[in-house]
Amino acid sequence: MKKTLFKIYLLLAIVGCSSKKQYYEEADIIIYGGTSAAITAAVQAKKSGKSVIVVSPDTHLGGLSSGGLGFTDTGDKSVIGGLARDFYHRVYMAYQDSATWRWQKQAEYGNKGQGTPAIDGNARTMWIFEPHVAEQIFENYVKEFDLDVRRDEWLDREKGVAMEDGKIVSITTLAGKTFRGKMFIDATYEGDLMAAAGVSYHVGREANSQYGEKWNGVQTGVLHHGHYFKSNISPYKVPGDSTSGLLFGVSNADPGKYGEGDNKVQAYCFRMCLSNHPDNRVPFPKPANYNADNYELLARVYAAGWRETFQKYDPIPNRKTDTNNHGPFSTDFIGMNYDYPDASYERRKEIIKEHTDYQQGLMYFLANDSRVPEDVRQEMAQWGLAKDEFKDNGGWPHQIYVREARRMIGTYVMTEHDTFSEREIKDPVGMGSYALDSHNVQRYVKPDGFVQNEGDIGVSPKKGPYQIAYGALTPKKEECSNLLVPVCVSSSHIAFGSIRMEPVFMILGQSASLAASLAIDKGIDVQEVAYADLEKQLKQEKQVLEKPAK
Template identity: 50%
Template sequence: MPAAIGIASPAAARPAKPLRADIVVYGCTAGGVIAAIEARRLDRSVLLVCTSNYLGGMTTNGLGWSDTGQHRAIGGLSREFYRRVKRHYDDPAVWVWSKRPNRATENFVDDDAMWQFEPKVAERIFEDWVREAGVTVVRNQPLRRDGRSVTRKGNRIVAFESRNSRRFEGAMFIDATYEGDLMAEAGVSFAIGREANSQYGETLNGVQLGNTTNHQFTLDIDPYRVPGDPSSGLVPRISGEKPAPDGSADKKIQAYTFRMCLTDVPGNRVPFPKPRGYDASQYTLLKRYMDAGYRDFFRKFDRIPNGKTDTNNYGAFSFDNIGMNYGYPTGTDAARAAIVAEHVTYQQGLLWFMANDPGVPAETRAEMSKWGLCKDEFAGNGHWPREFYVREGRRMVSDFVMAEPHLRGTKPTPKPIGMGSYNMDSHNVQRIVDARGFARNEGNIEVNPGGAYPISYAAIIPKRNEASNLLVPVALSASHIAYGSIRMEPVFMILGESAAAAASLAIEAGQPVQDVDYGKLRERLLTNRQILNLTEGAR
């Protein structure tokens, strides 16, 4: 039955009054939520404007096995989030579907914090926290991305408008989206894809076929529809494009995925759905890989509480939808929706294929059939995550760009506002035919920077002439490979808190964000127990 069509009354047709606050945060990622909480803690009025109806970004959409790096480098409200996780799981009553793990043998708890959690628990923590803090949350207000939604006065943003014709006015703005949508709409410079190694004096940027060893084909797999016959064309999910030389730039981006919250607990398990448009031929390359002996499909079913997983990509052909996201960062709303839908079909199809296709080895089908979606997660979305993992979209280009030498400590990083420590990490970017005529992935890099490193305030502020009252703590100014380390959820929370503290100081002084007194900002951050290096500050 079609939905009823209502006719708006004249009063209903009038646009709503603008909403105004000292600080307007666009994007309800974990970084955005923490920015809003910090703004209220500093007694600023704040609007937290969400593109959808939930809080937390990937932290509440399947990424429950936190990529933390060094726990000692996580302070402030980011640390407090993980403390709140631990306080929740300290209650024996919440362990419904499994026993609480043994602290001596499981990496769930570290001192006062807990680093693995269920999506619904993270969401409940954020919802309770913004309510406690008095944050005004405005939901389902995606930015109208038409080049005219941001009102400016000189280099200051005055307001932006949503697709639903809501207008949000503020003294300071924080773009906390993964995509960098507000900064782009405001005319701020950005990059997409991989820079050449030569641009910032790096070694791990650009095309990286020679260095792609992890999540790589370990067996020679023929990529042609008729094996051995290039004239027959390629099987699905492989590109015929020849890669550029190693270290050279391109506009391609690392693969996206849905981080799957799965369970093998029968009482909480929902069978995998067979997606519309299912096509078993999309997984031909994987079948050939398994026929050749590959059996490591289940290596990244990482356990989180209550018999669940955060299931991530593992191996040469897995949950990463390689090469199918290039148009997403700057795509129209319709183009983005099509890319998301294609990712759903691919990933649901992969799960169905592994559990049901007679060409899959019997023992693999039996193992996959033990798993399913979680009955008590994402109930309003068919138990499927509401958001997929935009590992990298736009990245701001400011006067200072975080790059590999800053992470390795061979170049100084001015004005630290937090720390990162995770590997310089890029998932695969493309799947191609190598010079020998076999399938090969390109782009996966996992290199430790050598320890925790500072992240600069200069990396979250735009060029002065582009925007003087905007901070960008998520799609910040960093090269592709540096962003690969910075882009972790605990770090986004750290940077969100620091951005809000800087915004408050800018309001207090009546200054552009570029002129914030770093000495005062540093003092405030240390008071807030942020970690700016590993020799000062407290957890």
């Protein structure tokens, strides 16, 4: 009897284990990521009549669009169409409600945008907004379109991608959940699904010689934007004494020769939402490992007469800011993220914590250290973290600004020549228009013994808005034939510097979803989608594919 019962229990255990291994959830399209591109892709999938599951490592949806980047990098807003424009229309509608103006009257808001009025009443769009307003719009999309979003689900990057005949069959998360689909979209800032599927990619800057570019590789001696040292500042602990050691944040490595490629990544930071309303500000926290000497280089910049601290406290509604990096020593933690793109989840958490400590320490230094000029400290005393933003994280943004990580090497590689409209794009799926923008990559010691930054580039597209190729969203066919990549697109470092804007990510997310639906309907690979068919769908969804006539 005991042997019989044991056999029954063993059989049940085997069956149970077997059924667990076979269990999966299925949809036409599986989207990995929680960014703005992920949500627009999911909405479009539903509009196209497809089943979709969003597998999101993020709890809060929207990426940087809801993570502090409220002073939108619009470029030429006339080329922002489709669901991206719908998002900014929804922002406009949110601020038509007087209850949204809690800390400031709308009449008191200055309506300053980035190259455009913040509120465009004629077009019924609004380009500048608070983080929580943006997040609510993404949540409204989820509710309105009944999106199936699985949050806090992290791809098993080692063994979680099942491939057959050059196609992704399923992805499995660290929690053991498996999702099968006909088509997959990697909408992460890091390109984790793309990389785990064995798709080719690049990290860092290509040499200028690789694609015949000018602005891509190491840019020693090229100084744009004002984010560089304009005075001779010593990088040594004892000024002028190279034997005393380098100050915090200065590298002793050779920066490389002009035009050379490297594996270095432009700097990250957090886009802080600050408030100067007495009832809605939280004092800047002092990190547990705070070391004031980490900001000695900034103290020397102040001593040399620099006074641009508040130039990127860009105003958003309700007496708040989208505060970004500005100047030679600011919120960008230069040189401290090189390993982030390919790093393990554990290492990425460490990098994010290092960036948090650095930036929170910087704000505490600005508000409290006697080496900071008194007028700056007095102004800083009026500011703090916005109490009603990122409330489950002490007012600190959930999303670090991953300006660039992996970039796919796909069917077509966008380069600066495309952003300058020097080549014909035969399969446009959207448009970009922002300047070719890279933040600093290195902080080094020049041969003359003074400190300098390197890598900050700002070059406008020569002929205005430019087209983005469908081939930049698709891997090489021999590598994967049912994956689309609308964020870590196939592009050179400097071309990505223009493409990498949140409105463009929303545009490309929607376009990728339309292509995935067409591939499903035709039973073909994503690389075989006929552009004439895709173009028709894109235009029906009001994507802008060419410069509007003036």
